[in-house]
Amino acid sequence: MKPAEQTARRPFPEALEQRLEDRFGKRASRAQGIRAHHGHDESHFPDAAPDAVVFVHTTDEVVDLVRACAEFDVPVIPFGVGSSLEGHILATRGGVCVDFSEMNKVLDIRAEDMLVVVQPGVTRKQLNAELHGSGLFFPIDPGADASLGGMTATRASGTNAVRYGTMRENVLGLTAVMADGRVIRTGGRARKSSAGYDLTRLLVGSEGTLGLITELTIRLHPLPEASSAAVCAFPDVVSAVNAVIQTIQLGVPVARIELVDELCVRAINRYSKTTLREAPMLFFEFHGSPAGVAEQARTVQELASENGGLDFDWAEHPEDRSRLWAARHDAYFASLNLRPGSRAITTDVCVPISALAECVAATRADIDATGLIAPIVGHVGDGNFHAIILVDPEDEAENAQAEALNRRIVERALAMGGTCTGEHGIGIGKQAFLVQEHGEAVDFMRAIKQALDPHNLLNPGKVVPGL
Incomplete structure (x- = not known):
């Protein structure tokens, strides 16, 4: 298993601990069990617990938290429900985990405009339950009952994307707390706009590295007859x-x-x-x-x-x-159940539809040649499929073999004009592939990150290599 990047951790500042306790009371915790829960996701990477966890309720609280952490040069890691497959929520450099699960209110349903305003901790199933009787629904369905903030941060899609698109097409605007504690509001309720840079699309898919999302305006769709x-x-x-x-x-x-x-x-x-x-x-x-x-x-x-x-x-x-x-x-x-005790290395390539048959067939042949157990599933209507490679977490040779298989799958997809990740995001595990896919464009991604977060405090170690 390829380890998550770990760096030497400084002792957690006592003054910051006291400030968090004063501001958030029992909603700020350094209890080992709570920290351990927030340092584990669905990926195959080793757990990495934060130094503290804070359960936030409002944008103002997020502002106070970010400013306090910035004063002490302590990283901030956003957390939705922990369903990430690429290590997005792992605190590989310590810091404070911001848990948005209690920021879970549906703020405004505007049926006539076919949109809704929500806090980031609202989950997709919760939202559709709230929409019952409105004649509308939210179609983006990644499988897990993920939070809408997390789905936005990873630009999630899922089974309905072939008809309804991804989070990129369905987020109309958002509110985010930036690294210096300033609050920005992007987009709006209009269906289109040509006003300035598209900061909404910049933050959608940024995986918590550019800002912490505290409110979302989401497009809704009519329930089919x-x-x-x-x-x-x-x-x-x-x-x-x-x-x-x-x-x-x-x-x-x-x-x-x-x-x-x-x-x-x-x-x-x-x-x-x-x-x-x-x-x-x-x-x-x-x-x-x-x-x-x-x-x-x-x-x-x-x-x-x-x-x-x-x-x-x-x-x-x-x-x-x-x-x-x-x-x-x-x-x-179900796939994990084929090999009890295993963990899954899940590939996530997406290719042009014309190349899909060749890519899937070649992937199946690659898997069979290794002898590894790896079912294939996919949202093939938009060219996206996954191999769920089952490995023994303690078997280094087997994990290396699985990583090599994943690399071949990605390189083939890139050669076909595809991408290394159709929906899971970059996180920890696909940074080298990001460079392979985008080349010098990654330098511009790094420049954006450094401009908006010069001290590299927002979810460090994710997306852009070397930060």
Whole structure:
């Protein structure tokens, strides 16, 4: 396992500890259990606990916290729910973890403008529960019940991105506390603007390294009048992916197209007690009017059949659709269950749709050549897929083999015009790939970071190498 970067930690300043206690009372903690919880995520990197944890409630509290930490030259690490897969919340240089989970109010639902204003600790499931009865929903679905602040910071997407886009397209504006404690408000409630630099897009995907997000204005979408879901098995992965490519190129407005390979289906059947055919499989969902959904489904079924599709099974009732997508969302944990005690190194490449079949097939061949256990899943409607490489955390040779496999997968995707990360972000683990992908542009990223955070206190060690 490649270790998370660790640097020698200075003793935590007693004066800062006292100031945090005075300002936040029991919401500031240095208890070992709380610190340990906030130094662990879903990545394969070693845990790295902060020196203290503060549970914030308001933007003003975040301002006070950032200014106090800046005075003592102590790092600040934002924390949502800890579902990161790239070590974003690991306090590799110590510091204060800012927990936003109690900043979880839905502030303003504007149904007529199809937007909502929320605090960053609101989770996607919480938001959709609050929207019940409004005729609107928030479609971005990364699988985990992540916080909207964390999803914005990592530019998350997920299963619905093929139709509804990513957080980049769905964040209209935000409020952020910058490294010097100043508060900026970007964007707004208008659907478009040409006013100055697009600071909203700069902060979306910045992974907590440029500012701490304390409020969000989010785009909402109409609930579809009708929806249906289906699964279809294929003789091989290439046939399944070819069906996806043809569906996208034909312009069928599917809401979701998800790929799971044979090994992943086997894992899902064991974990979720399903009885899916153990073959490469696509999960579909269609949104629209009843007539539109029926037409989409017929078209896709014909394309699937032309590519050898088998057992095109429908899930039209809400409970059946929920059960089907719950099984898909549990694919990560189902895969871990294939090898109890393992941890997952999860790849996250995304390639142009025309290169998808070749890339997935070559990835499967690479995995098979190593002998490692690694199911493949993917939001293939937008060219994004993951290999979940299962490793023994204590086996250095096996971890090195998995890292080498990941490197080959990324290098192939880059050669095809793709990216090293479609949705998980850079964090700790993909910094070298960032340089490989963007070259000299990384120097400009570094310049932006140094201009906005000259003392490198906001989530240091993440995204840009050498900071």
